[in-house]
Amino acid sequence: xxxATEFPHLANKYEVYGVPRTVINETIxxxxxxxxxxxxxxxxxxxxx
Amino acid sequence: xxxLNDKIQKEVRKALQNMAGPVKLVxxxxxxxxxxxxMCAETRALVEEVAALSDQLSVEVHDFLDDKxxxxxxxxxxxxxxxxxxxxxxxxxxxxxxxxxEFSSLMDDIVTVSKGESGLSAATKAAVAKLAQPxxxxxxxxxx
Numbered sequence: 001x002x003x004a005t006e007f008p009h010l011a012n013k014y015e016v017y018g019v020p021r022t023v024i025n026e027t028i029x030x031x032x033x034x035x036x037x038x039x040x041x042x043x044x045x046x047x048x049x
Numbered sequence: 050x051x052x053l054n055d056k057i058q059k060e061v062r063k064a065l066q067n068m069a070g071p072v073k074l075v076x077x078x079x080x081x082x083x084x085x086x087x088m089c090a091e092t093r094a095l096v097e098e099v100a101a102l103s104d105q106l107s108v109e110v111h112d113f114l115d116d117k118x119x120x121x122x123x124x125x126x127x128x129x130x131x132x133x134x135x136x137x138x139x140x141x142x143x144x145x146x147x148x149x150x151e152f153s154s155l156m157d158d159i160v161t162v163s164k165g166e167s168g169l170s171a172a173t174k175a176a177v178a179k180l181a182q183p184x185x186x187x188x189x190x191x192x193x
Contacts, residue, residue, distance in 0.1 A: 003145020023187040
């Protein structure tokens with residue numbers, strides 16, 4: 001967990017305009033609630049890069 | 050004045066009764082500096098108050114600059130930071146104060162870490178087992 005308002009430089013870097021915003025390995029972003037199967041789908045994308 | 054009132058203390062005590070083993074909250078602040086950042090001081094007070102509510106919970110406070118080696122060991126790169134460590138370090142970190150809804154997340158994570166069991170589905174576990182490299186997941190939130 002990262003509290004966006006305390007780390008504005010990171011919120012800016014990861015373009016956090018809405019919360020929650022999930023960032024996986026710097027490149028994959030999920031905005032809003034991330035249910036388990038959806039998060040797994042996104043996680044599996046790291047295998048493709 | 051305590052951050053947690055009597056009612057919340059009671060709720061926290063109850064939630065922490067679900068712990069299945071010891072958990073250590075490794076907190077990083079700037080305690081040796083007279084200018085401890087406001088949220089650092091509050092976060093430290095919060096974890097100390099929470100830890101007092103369960104025999105299974107302990108706190109270790111480190112100075113981010115003076116204890117650089119420890120910060121590196123936990124891969125902590127900003128403060129305030131809390132590492133939730135159980136039988137092993139599962140990599141769970143909180144950066145910034147866990148207030149509002151995130152306080153519940155902190156309680157849930159402490160209990161989960163104490164069990165050493167993620168509670169994820171068999172399908173999820175099978176999928177993540179395919180990951181060969183460590184993956185960094187950050188969830189940005191704002192206080193509510």
